[in-house]
Amino acid sequence: MIGTWAVGGAFVPGARGRRAFITVIPCLWVLGALCWELLTPHDTEVVPLLAAAPAIACASSGRRRCILLLGGASVLFALGPPSTLEPDGDVEEPHASLVSCGAILAVVVASYLTNGRRLRLVRELEQLRAVAAAAQDAVLRPLPARLDGIEMAAGYLSASRGAAVGGDLYEVLATAHGVRVIIGDARGHGLGAIGTVAAVLGSFREAAHDEPELTDVMRRLDRALQRHLHERALGDPPAGEEPRTPVAEEFVTVLLLEVGADGELAALNCGHPWPYLLSEEATGEPRAHRLDLGEVLPPLGPFALADDLPAARGAPLQPGDALVLHTDGAEDARDAHGTFFELGPALVKAAGTGPIVPATVVDGVRSAVLRHTGGRLADDVALLVLRNEAKTG
Known part of the structure; x- marks a missing residue:
């Protein structure tokens, strides 16, 4: 009988809890940006912060579906009308929302492509680990x-x-x-x-x-x-x-x-x-x-x-x-x-x-x-x- 001990000793949450928390991070970012937009004076431009949501999703969860969903939601919020809390919303810059949408779409595309490369590297790493595990078992055989x-x-x-x-x-x-x-x-x-x-x-x-x-x-x-x-x-x-x-x-x-x-x-x-x-x-x-x-x-x-x-x-x-x-x-x-x-x-x-x-x-x-x-x-x-x-x- 052999046990391979993993290095570590500090308490960490379960894998399911970690995954749930990581998935929620970009959603919290979007929610925070929207609340800021609604509760701050109308001359404070916060919508462009939504462009960071797809990048955060790429860095945290790494799921393409999450990147696309957050990117689409961010575009819709950016194209939406001024909030009722901002009756004097800025109408003198009609292209501001389009600029924000363009920035969001650029980040979505970059995050999507980056995530694809990341997934390929993860698959290669998993294959290398499987080969290494087989080689290590051949060297130090289970008793x-x-x-x-x-x-x-x-x-x-x-x-x-x-x-x-x-x-x-x-x-x-x-x-x-x-x-x-x-x-x-x-x-x-x-x-x-x-x-x-x-x-x-x-x-x-x-x-x-x-x-x-x-x-x-x-x-x-x-x-x-x-x-x-x-x-x-x-x-x-x-x-x-x-x-x-x-x-x-x-x-x-x-x-x-x-x-x-x-x-x-x-x-x-x-x-x-x-x-x-x-x-x-x-x-x-x-x-x-x-x-x-x-x-x-x-x-x-x-x-x-x-x-x-x-x-x-x-x-x-x-x-x-x-x-x-x-x-x-x-x-x-x-x-x-x-x-x-x-x-x-x-x-x-x-x-x-x-x-x-x-x-x-x-x-x-x-x-x-x-x-x-x-x-x-x-x-x-x-x-x-x-x-x-x-x-x-």
Whole structure:
């Protein structure tokens, strides 16, 4: 199960209410202009303000029918006789109303043509978003709700608007060697990091099945990343930039995790935060504490892997307990005062009392992060919750 989190956190009215309000704006403008015309002295010329109504309709609702209706109504009002409140209406300028009508018609035509171009651009944007969504789903595939006795849920919050994925990555696979998990963070965020994410995930999806040892899986990931960076460095650099070298600044933090049949844990960590263990106490209250399974190696990319890469071993994941894997964007998130987000307490609050439900934990942390940051994220955030479904005792 995967949830793509939308950036934002402030309360906004429903979509139906917004659409209704936007549609009413140009009507209010026309009504205001007419009231002004009726209630001000006869020498105050307000009718030309009606010419703005079609332009406002184009900018707000964007509906051609609304533009034409408001334009037609404005022309009729401009051609109408002086109001009874203005008995001395100006008759010495018979062409004034025609000039106002001409201005209104010109604005209607310009707004109509502009709206047509706008609609074409909107359709193209919707097509591009559909293509991008399909590509993003291929890179960061939706996870199943359950896999070999592990209940799971994942969520991703991109710091770049319009992007569903970015520099964070994760995957869970059932293999002959156990359930294997990867979570990582490529340098940068948003769409610019997707190429690196695709290279690492593509390698993991093959190596996790082929290699019996986590050490060999990590070496395969490192080789795939080096090839990707080398190929990228050979390409043409952006205008005004020097050619990029393969390993000068690019890196990826990676945590590999293996859950055996009886919950045994094995891990290999290259520069990534260790996960939290979320467990249910005898009282029914949840408890979260960070696991420390051993040495953290340098991230992949800048440095060669050591010859000796022993996988760390941890206590088995007990039935009902959950592992919470995350990227550093979760704990680096800050509010307007620069206060960091506290992930541990947020996990406890999101879990609530009773059995741990991964999807509930993910949704609770999502809401907490957005409230804390006000929807303004400096980095991508990924969260992956894995619960041992085996029955206790």
